[in-house]
Ligand SMILES: NC(=O)c1ccc[n+]([C@@H]2O[C@H](COP(=O)([O-])OP(=O)(O)OC[C@H]3O[C@@H](n4cnc5c(N)ncnc54)[C@H](O)[C@@H]3O)[C@@H](O)[C@H]2O)c1
Ligand SMILES: N[C@@H](CCO)C(=O)O
């Protein structure tokens with residue numbers, strides 16, 4: 139493609155005008171001078187591809203910009219901003235833009251977690267910038283720090299709350315006792331949820347982000363298929379209440395962790411955190427990501443992880459950055475060979491702490507028998523608690539025949555050993571039920 143001269147504006151084609159796209163359009167129209175000044179050259183929005191030009195939007199886009207012909211827009215623009223979501227036609231349109239050397243900015247984690255490596259290779263072939271800061275952590279600058287600021291260090295772990303919708307739902311259930319469905323509807327109304335919110339509540343959105351974070355942190359071609367994924371649909375109000383009674387909060391965490399010489403485990407699941415843990419205080423649709431690197435130590439990134447307005451900030455930052463590269467005629471280099479190969483490991487290789495809640499017989503020797511099972515599987519116990527069964531009227535049940543509740547928190551153990559421990563516990567006569575098994579993160 140031809141380079142825009144200083145006088146000739148860089149042209150921008152926007153694909154999609156939903157929660158994020160409408161805000162991006164607004165800024166590109168209302169703040170055109172600011173964005174041009176930041177780029178160091180004039181920029182001009184030349185079109186917005188939508189499904190229906192008449193549909194109501196968060197911000198009224200000037201009618202002459204609206205089009206239903208996304209392909210023609212891609213073929214005319216110096217820079218394409220993709221905010222349609224989904225695999226297709228988003229994937230084909232991004233590929234089309236990159237092949238003609240146009241810069242691309244996208245927030246599409248679902249697509250990147252499947253085809254990110256291939257699209258990055260196409261971008262490197264044609265020298266086109268491909269930026270996707272909005273795809274993880276909404277407004278939070280997290281991908282650029284990992285890719286650039288920490289590129290002289292070795293990252294060992296990335297862990298965080300990366301889905302605003304589920305954090306909003308869990309937070310509402312915890313603090314106001316809201317029902318799951320009501321909290322989800324509100325998250326949808328506020329523009330946090332994906333077009334199909336199943337992607338949020340089943341953990342797929344967080345899993346896509348875990349793949350992107352892991353791939354950038356460990357320089358490995360991870361995809362969503364490499365991520366062990368459990369969502370929040372099985373978390374009940376009773377689980378949240380029981381966690382609260384023991385001083386914990388339940389959060390959906392995404393974790394990418396490297397085990398030296400072996401590989402990395404990528405996982406997304408509901409996790410118990412002590413109320414004093416920094417991630418426990420991340421409320422509403424906010425996100426927070428810890429990054430641990432050998433020399434930098436622990437870093438924490440925090441901010442609004444979802445919502446049209448905050449996310450538009452990350453999109454426009456990427457746009458300015460991509461526009462500057464195009465203006466300078468800088469060629470994006472093919473990434474060098476990774477310094478080490480980091481394969482994806484199965485969840486059985488994960489090491490973490492666990493919380494196990496059981497109903498047991500209330501008689502002599504039970505605790506010793508249970509402790510033996512943990513020891514036999516080399517799972518060390520950090521804490522054991524017998525809170526007593528509380529009846530519906532709030533009284534602690536002291537009738538021994540009704541059994542007792544026993545809660546165990548383990549030291550870090552391998553997932554495989556823990557699974558075997560739980561299977562053996564379930565088979566014990568003195569264990570009436572294993573009511574809950576949750577992973578715990580005590581330390582950051
Ligand atoms: N909403 C957020 O908080 C947020 C945050 C970060 C990243 N993202 C990502 O940004 C992207 C957009 O998210 P959103 O929340 O704005 O979604 P949205 O559903 O509100 O908007 C998408 C828009 O694209 C339109 N669209 C879909 N296919 C189209 C097609 N073929 N042609 C024309 N228009 C089409 C839809 O009609 C809709 O208006 C997604 O990839 C999402 O994952 C969203
Ligand atoms: N649906 C996503 C949008 C931000 O990526 C979330 O709730 O976090």
Ligand code: NA
Pocket residue numbers: 271272273274275276277278279280281452
């Ligand atoms: Na971000």
